[in-house]
Amino acid sequence: MGRSLWKGAISFGLVHIPVEMYPAVRDNALDLTMLDRRDFSPVGFKRYNKGNNKEVVWDDIVKGYEYSDGEYVVLSEEDLRRANPEATGTIDILAFVDAETVPLLYYEQPYYLAPGKGGDKVYALLRETLRKVGKIGIATVVIRVKQHLAALVCEGDTIVLNTLRYSDEIRPTDELKIPTAKSKTAAISDKELKMAMALVEGMSEDWEPEQYHDTYREDILALVEKKVKARQTKTITMPEKEKAPASKGNVIDLVALLQQSLGKKPGKGKAANDDQDGGEEEEAPAKPRKTASKTTGTKAVAKSAAKPAAKAKSAPAKAAPARRKAA
Secondary structure, X not given: OOOOOEEEEEEEOOEEEEEEEEEOOOOOOOOOOOEOOOOOOEOOOOOEOOOOOOEOOHHHOOEEEXXXXXXXXXXXXXXXXXXXXXXXXXXXXXXXXXXXXXXXXXXEXXXXXXXXXXXXXXXXXHHHHHHHHOEXXXXXXXXXXXXXXXXXXXXXXXXXXXXXXXXXXXXXXXXXXXXXOOOOOOOOOHHHHHHHHHHHXXXXXXXOHHHOOOHHXXXXXXXXXXXXXXXXXXXXXXXXXXXXXXXXXXXXXXXXXXXXXXXXXXXXXXXXXXXXXXXXXXXXXXXXXXXXXXXXXXXXXXXXXXXXXXXXXXXXXXXXXXXXXXX
């Protein structure tokens, strides 16, 4: 797990629980290095003094707050700690609330909390209490130079501190053009809703996070390997000329899209409506074809049944190029 990034105590009432904080997540983003395209050398950045343009080493860097234009108050790590020793060393639980009352929009960054020396029993007491009452603890904690609102949540045997956004950090949605339930332009029929619910039900499965992974990152790494093998490590791929986007109508046949998503073929006119209601229109031609193939003396029936079957087969074939073009 590595070194803890914060040490302190959880406090609620007169109870203090010594804890250590560890990062709960890691960033697996691609680490791309900036290069000079002229000779492909890495591009570096220097910390420099804006007064004399000379480079500054880390040991000579201190932090300061600009209280006036060009005027700073120097603040050392000790100054930041002394400003409020209790706040910088305590996860102060303010209240306990139902977890479902905190919208996911407020959750920001998770951290693991592990008991500090001598804190096993009180740590377990808080964990089991939160589990039994079905609540989460709302607390404040100072990490580095910012006081965070946080939620203490049980995750298995571990207490997770998840920093929360303050309400004034959440942008309002007033300026967004979001349709309401009563909007005429977004009116939804019962049939559309039922088909969408059927689609969701058909795609429902148990949550197994291990089956999801960053396929785009894997594709980039595969491309890197391909370029290395082809000895094209210094080849810069230029963008191709953009193709004109396919024209799209403003009217969307939502029922047809839902039908395709459910594995159905959209029909035309009355046949399409019958198919939406009962879903039996596709099975009707199948029976005459079976009969025709077994009965040798009824050529007329076989011939008449073959025509709609041919149409049914040719319809998707004509539609397929159009779908590929739109994609």
